[in-house]
Amino acid sequence: MRPEIPGAPETVADVGEFGLIRRLTEGRVQPAATLLGPGDDAAVVTAADGRVVASTDVLVEGVHFRFDWSDPAQVGRKAVAANLADVAAMGAVPTAVLVGLACPATTKTTVLEGLTDGMWTEARRASVGVVGGDMATAPVLVISITALGELRGRAPVTRSGARPGDVLAVSGKLGWSAAGLAVLKRGFRSPVNVVAAHRSPEPDYAAGPRAADAGATAMLDVSDGLLADLGHLCAASGVAVDVRSDLVEVHQRLIDVASALGGDPRHWVLTGGEDHALAATFPDPDAVPDGWRTIGTVTRPGTGPAVTVDGRPYPGATGWQHWR
Amino acid sequence: MRPEIPGAPETVADVGEFGLIRRLTEGRVQPAATLLGPGDDAAVVTAADGRVVASTDVLVEGVHFRFDWSDPAQVGRKAVAANLADVAAMGAVPTAVLVGLACPATTKTTVLEGLTDGMWTEARRASVGVVGGDMATAPVLVISITALGELRGRAPVTRSGARPGDVLAVSGKLGWSAAGLAVLKRGFRSPVNVVAAHRSPEPDYAAGPRAADAGATAMLDVSDGLLADLGHLCAASGVAVDVRSDLVEVHQRLIDVASALGGDPRHWVLTGGEDHALAATFPDPDAVPDGWRTIGTVTRPGTGPAVTVDGRPYPGATGWQHWR
Known part of the structure; x- marks a missing residue:
């Protein structure tokens, strides 16, 4: 153990791996889906219909998040939200998350406590538990999250089922996270609601299963940006999509932020990621369920x-790719 | 895209995230348990009895592995093996792994290809698929692995069920990885079999379910070292264990290596981790199944x-803890 310096913030090295695991897991209330929670070699979670949906994400400090823009609890919330949204985008109901945390020995324990509190906040919002994890030493803080879910008898809704003639719809906010990021990049902390949307998006997880029940032919989580993610859907389905800009809602708040900062609010809506909205296609315009908005059509690829967008290619960058 | 330098090794930045994902997933044959593999928001895997077992690990270059001691394929194999062993230690049969990879833009594509090949080698040995993943930019190579499994009607075997009077048994190699590490630390590359045991342990995943079927009361994966991990079992079960050193096999190969390097082969066996042997307790000495060796007894805690060990505290460090 390193000598403790009076008044110095407590670090993970002061507490050690096992002490920290104890502190981060103690007193957490697991939902019924958690048959066996943290503390053993592995967790056990319900997968009622004999299938489990699973998705994993890796988030790196300085790449995916910055502690001068978001506090640890906000980072933790967002990390869990992004992964649970992937599960919802299959038409599944989230059941659990597992968390890997790697960080330097000098990391303050309050950072990991904040991260974990935020993860639990979002987990509770989705009625799931943080059921297991791992901790390790690394030169930079890395968070890995794996989310699990169950389909409850539904067929999974993949990216590959869209057909020409389907309508294209979205559920959830678009462009808010990008607007919040633009605000933070300029050194501002308000308007509070766009900044909050960037720091801690609140996906509507139930929108995924609802779309599946309504007959969605394809669905995905909008994480890289609407147009970029629609590109993935088109590639998987062998189709094209046309977004009608008059159907894409640009909230007045985004227009206000854009006019203050000099940005383009429609560009945020079409290309901003990280709101974790869902996009889906439906064979019947009347089938588009509550909370979903029709924004375009699926066509044959040319x-x-x-x-x-409105029949024309969209100018400019349409999404994010690592190492590029 | 960065300009390509003729003759320079291809980096992940040259290929980009999506190109690399395509290259790493293309042509992989998924087992029947993989209902939906990589390429969508999430994977879908069987969990036949309505429960899924899940465990996650984070591995960091320079902390958990070094490329001067192990090649990328060996690192990939070991990462998957360590995680699948956690699933087996619950008495479950592994069904799938998900992989998160974060690395610098300058990382050679051959490193990630080697890692992935190694992961698939071990996944095939366990008859599971690499069903999903994520890639990201980071200043250091970080691998996160999540393994899934199914219990097929068995009760999970936790760490907390050992009772005084039970016998203690182990399955798999002990001390070989520590001996191999000692060899590598001294700058040698042989004897080949101990070095191989360190680079790519080959856990017997079927030993876990076999122990569960034989009535194991508690079980865990030996990853931190036998005595350290038995300490975790004792804490969870509220018991003590006594290891009888005359029952602990010290292979002649370890004795030979120790005499060449000046180490203590029994210390490797008792405290070396990373062989991913399993330790379990059984109520009946006659119940200890094939492939398991009785090495001690469970007693009341004093x-x-x-x-x-032989009724006495064991001197010296008994395991590994991060940040300490």
Whole structure:
């Protein structure tokens, strides 16, 4: 153990791995889906219909999050939200998350406590538990999250089932996280609601299963940006989509922020990621369920870009790719 | 895209995230348990009896592995093996792994290809698929692995069910990985079999379910070292264990290595981790199944250390803890 310096913030090295695991797991209330929670070699979680949906994400400090823009609890919430949204995008109901945390020995224990509190906040919002995890030493803080879910008898809704003639719809906010990021990048902390949307998006997890029940032919989580993610859907389905800009809601708040900062609010809506909205296609316009908004149509692929806006290619970058 | 330098090794930045994901997932044959593999928001895997077992690990270059001691394929194999062994230690049959990879933009593509090949080698040995993953930019290579499994009607075997009077048994190699590490630390590359045991342990995943079927009362994966991990079992079960050193096999190969390097082969066996042997307790000495060796007994906890060897506390460090 390193000598303790009076008044110095407590670090993970002061407490050690096992002490910290105890502190981060103690007193957490697991939901009924958690048959066996943290503390053993593995967790056991319900998967009622004999299938489990699973998705994993890796988040790196300085790449995916910055503690001068978000506090640890906000980072923890967002990390869990992003992963649970992937499960919901299959039409599944989230059941659990597992968390890997790697960080330097000098990391303050309050950072990991904040992260864990935020993870539990979002987990509770989705009625799931943080059922297991691992901790390790690393030169930079890395969070890995794996979310599990169950389909409850539904067929999974993949990216590959869209057909020409389907309508395209979205559920949830679009562009708010990008607007919040633009605000933070300029050194501001308000308007509070767009900044909050960037720090801790609140996906509507129930929108995924609801779309599945309504007959969605394809669905995905909008994490890289609407047009970029629609590109993935088009590639998987062998279709094209046209987004009608008059159907894409640009909230007055985004217009206000854009006019103050000089940005383009529609660009945020079309290309901003991290709101974790869902996009889906439906064979019948009347089938689009509550909470979903029709924004375009699925067409046959031509020779041009698969994703168009008002029939034309969209100029400029359409999403995020690592190492590029 | 960065300009390509003729003759320079191809980096992940040259190929980009999506190109690399395509290259790493293409042509992989998924087992029947994989209902939906990589390429969508989440994977779908069987969990036949309505429960899924899940465990996650985070591995960091320079902390958990070094590429001057192990090649990428060996690191990938070991990462998957360590996690699948956690699933087996619950008495479950592994069904799938998910992989998160974070690395610098300058990482050679051959490193990630090697890692992935190794992961698939071990996944195939366990008859599971690599069903999903995520890639990200980070200043250091970080691998996160989540393993899934199914209990097929068995009760999970936790760490907390050992009772005084039970016998203690182990399955698999002990001390070989520590001996291999000692060899590598001295700058040698042989004897080949101990070095191989360190680089790519080959857990017997079927030993876990076999112990569960034989009535094991508690079980865990030996990853931190036998005595340290038995300490975890004792703490969870509220018992003590005594290891009988005359029952602990010290292979002649370890004796040879120790005499060449000046180490203590029994210390490797008792405190070396990373072989991913399993330790379990059984109520009936005659119930200890094939492939398991009785090495001691479970007793009532006293005032001294919960884990003893031949009735005495074991001197020296007994395991690994991060940040300490």
